Amino acid sequence: MGDVVARAPGVMGNVMVRAVAVAAAAFLLPAVPAHAAAEDEGMEKLFTFKDPKITESSGLAVSPTHGDVYYTHNDSAAAPTFYAVDGSGRTKATFQVRGAQARDWEAMAATKDAATGRGVLWFADIGDNLDGAWPDISIYKVMESQTVSDATLPATRYRFRYADGGRNAEGIMINPKTGRLYVVSKEFAASVYAAPKKLRTDRTNILRKVAGAPLMATDAAYAPDGSSYIIRTYFSATLYKPSGETIAKVTMPELRQAESITYTPDGKALLTGTEGPKSPVYRVPLPAAAQPAATPSPAKAANTTQPTTEPQAGADTGTGGLTFKDILIWLAAAVTAVGVITFIARRTR
CATH class of the missing domain: 2.120.10.30 (TolB, C-terminal domain)
Structure with a gap:
């Protein structure tokens, strides 16, 4: 995914990743x-x-x-x-x-x-x-x-x-x-x-x-x-x-x-x-x-080292707090981004 995006023309790669990530979330999250x-x-x-x-x-x-x-x-x-x-x-x-x-x-x-x-x-x-x-x-x-x-x-x-x-x-x-x-x-x-x-x-x-x-x-x-x-x-x-x-x-x-x-x-x-x-x-x-x-009493606070x-x-x-749903979203975004970038690359050859 990273290499494919890096080869996308101009700023398109990263903008597209952001867009497809949001789209993938909308697709996978309950409406x-x-x-x-x-x-x-x-x-x-x-x-x-x-x-x-x-x-x-x-x-x-x-x-x-x-x-x-x-x-x-x-x-x-x-x-x-x-x-x-x-x-x-x-x-x-x-x-x-x-x-x-x-x-x-x-x-x-x-x-x-x-x-x-x-x-x-x-x-x-x-x-x-x-x-x-x-x-x-x-x-x-x-x-x-x-x-x-x-x-x-x-x-x-x-x-x-x-x-x-x-x-x-x-x-x-x-x-x-x-x-x-x-x-x-x-x-x-x-x-x-x-x-x-x-x-x-x-x-x-x-x-x-x-x-x-x-x-x-x-x-x-x-x-x-x-x-x-x-x-x-x-x-x-x-x-x-x-x-x-x-x-x-x-x-x-x-x-x-x-x-x-x-x-x-x-x-x-x-x-x-x-x-x-x-x-x-x-x-x-x-x-x-x-x-x-709760705020400790002055006596307890004096004896407590933070x-x-x-x-x-x-x-x-x-680990960054990844869940199974996060991984699904990442995979959906990756697949979508690769497909869109491939389509653009073919159209611009």
């Missing part, structure tokens, strides 16, 4: 309406984006400092722009990011600066449909506005390069305990890549593979307490310990093109969205195994 699946699994539709300018919601984050405020951005746009919406999906503010490009924004994350208490937003310009066409990728750090009103915010740009060659990616996450940033590639053999502990603006930062990920990962997020992280695909989501060990699969609502995921502020549920005009955002309860632990369990570079932990 259940999103609202029905949500009711069956205890999910609920939180809101629908009402702004006609939000057409390709690709990143999703909850404001670290403003109550009932959610951020999103489009997949790509003429200018680097993101939106703050309220719990009903109405846009409260539109922000422009100064000093940033919007080549292919695919994900965002939100953290809080431990020293100042200010919110910090991260925007990932990491999409690469040619799997390595760009010499580097960029992630922008933006201090959250202290007021929810239209503004232009300055960005700090960090450049990155993968240690093992170019990748297409659509997910970033930041461990709130360590501040370490991770990029999750979007491939049939996807991986989690760790950034250096200290990011540099004066040189390219190297991303190193530390764990496996589910195939065709479209987003990722860390729990607010750092106890777990989630990786979303077009088909489902998988929860992991910080070490990379799988905790559980989480059933997701049936969405047209699932592109985003994040945790609620209390860490007890997930929020997930999709591309498209007036797209919905669903709230999905976490399984008991992934619920945040070991660092994050995966280290070179330690590829976990």
Whole structure:
């Protein structure tokens, strides 16, 4: 499959893989309406984006400092722009990011600066449909506005390069305990890549593979307490310990093109969205195994040592959470892609 796609003309190969993967999912997954699946699994539709300018919601984050405020951005746009919406999906503010490009924004994350208490937003310009066409990728750090009103915010740009060659990616996450940033590639053999502990603006930062990920990962997020992280695909989501060990699969609502995921502020549920005009955002309860632990008493906390369990570079932990259905989807996508590419090749000879 990889060699065949690599020989496809221009950008067609990777775009086609994305399309056939989604088509295969639609073919193999049961045709259940999103609202029905949500009711069956205890999910609920939180809101629908009402702004006609939000057409390709690709990143999703909850404001670290403003109550009932959610951020999103489009997949790509003429200018680097993101939106703050309220719990009903109405846009409260539109922000422009100064000093940033919007080549292919695919994900965002939100953290809080431990020293100042200010919110910090991260925007990932990491999409690469040619799997390595760009010499580097960029992630922008933006201090959250202290007021929810239209503004232009300055960005700090960090450049990155993968240690093992170019990748297409659509997910970033930041461990709130360590501040370490991770990029999750979007491939049939996807991986989690760790950034250096200290990011540099004066040189390219190297991303190193530390764990496996589910195939065709479209987003990722860390729990607010750092106890777990989630990786979303077009088909489902998988929860992991910080070490990379799988905790559980989480059933997701049936969405047209699932592109985003994040945790609620209390860490007890997930929020997930999709591309498209007036797209919905669903709230999905976490399984008991992934619920945040109760806060220990001061006496117990003083006698408890929390070991660092994050995966280290070179330690590829976990299998990526593949299920039998995932394998069927991969096979269907592979067969379909090979057939379509062969047809195109014959027509263009």
